[in-house]
Amino acid sequence: MRPVLIALPVLALAFLAGGLALTRPVTVPDTALAGLTGDAIAGEAVFWAAGCASCHAAEGATGAARLVLAGGQRFASEFGTFIAPNISMHPEQGIGAWSFADFVTAVQEGTSPEGRHYYPAFPYGAYRLAARQDLADLWAFWQTLPSADTPSAPHEIGFPFSIRRAVGAWNLLNLHDDFVVTGELTEAETRGRYLAEALAHCAECHTPRDALGGLDRRAWMAGAPNPSGSGTIPALTPDRLTWSEAEIAAYLNDGFTPDFDSAGGHMVSVIRNIAMLGDEDRLAIAAYLKALPPAGD
């Protein structure tokens, strides 16, 4: 569907919901976070699982450069080009001056400290399922990260998507407080679901989107067009991804497919993150993928 056609219902919803004050950005108060103490060492694992560096470090960064969250990577979409902001510890250009509540508000509600909506290119829709203790640990780890003084570049988003209030309407439609995969899950599948749905946000690329850019939860991980180029992002459902759990876990560690082809595109960066986790977490993700409902035809 053309963006202009998409825009009409977006705007209609924005005005309708705006009247009901439902599109107001949500914030998390300090009091909701009382009693949480972060552990930076535990937070490092959350950092890699959540994939922060894949978008906010420099394109193609490896090693210690993946801890420099200066932003600048460009993400094309049919709504315009989003440019990852500086989220390093720099007090002015980055987020070094934020409180923990500011951080949780950004990560789980998609609201900036100034009370504006972030665009959902930032996967707060996944992160809102993260455990608050994990976020406390992550924020503790964040304090150890370097500062970068690169200013954030503005997104290249045209009217009407430049109306940030419309994101509030989008949030009403697309934010969920429950996991997609439900039912009886083993311990490993449950851990894998948490890693995949709440932190690693696999679905952002592997699940198709509706006309408004929301994830189609009925076609969860069923594969999708590549938003920033040619080709498609493959399905991860067990009827399509037929690798064994051990093969999936190994791929997420060394980047080789069962045929010893190597990962490509943004997945290279994802594997750089997931390779930092323990074997049991990679096996948990594999177990979760095998528990997905089939994509069907």
Add this chain to the structure above:
Amino acid sequence: MMFRTSLLTLAAIAAAGTTLAQDLPAPVQARQGQFQIMALNIGVVANMARGNTEYDAASAQAAADNLVAISMLDQSFHWPEGTDNMALEGTRALPAIWENLPDVVEKWGAFGAAAQGLAAVAGGGLEGMQAALGPVGGSCGACHDAYRAPE
């Protein structure tokens, strides 16, 4: 190494608009075969690294040496202009390759360096081989990250 892109133009073949691998231009088939040979040899080493097969010093060394040998093949004739994934079906080579040839050449060189690092230790024990395989995989990924389209 040089990509002598002006030597061959394949517009006519490209225009044929083929989808079957056997119909792809010979240089595309050649480079795809090259990557298959690479994958086969990486598989020998990586299967040992993953614990799928038992470590065998002679096989590991032979596979690593093959990777070094491939890294030394001059690539000039594998990559004529007009063989990107916009011009042809059946290749995932992005047009960005031809827009950033010096960087592509550098990344191919990084594969060679990583392969040599692997060959230096592959026959000397499992742990050293495992450690040296990481940079090889990294060099594959670095190029694919930038220059290969998803399937």
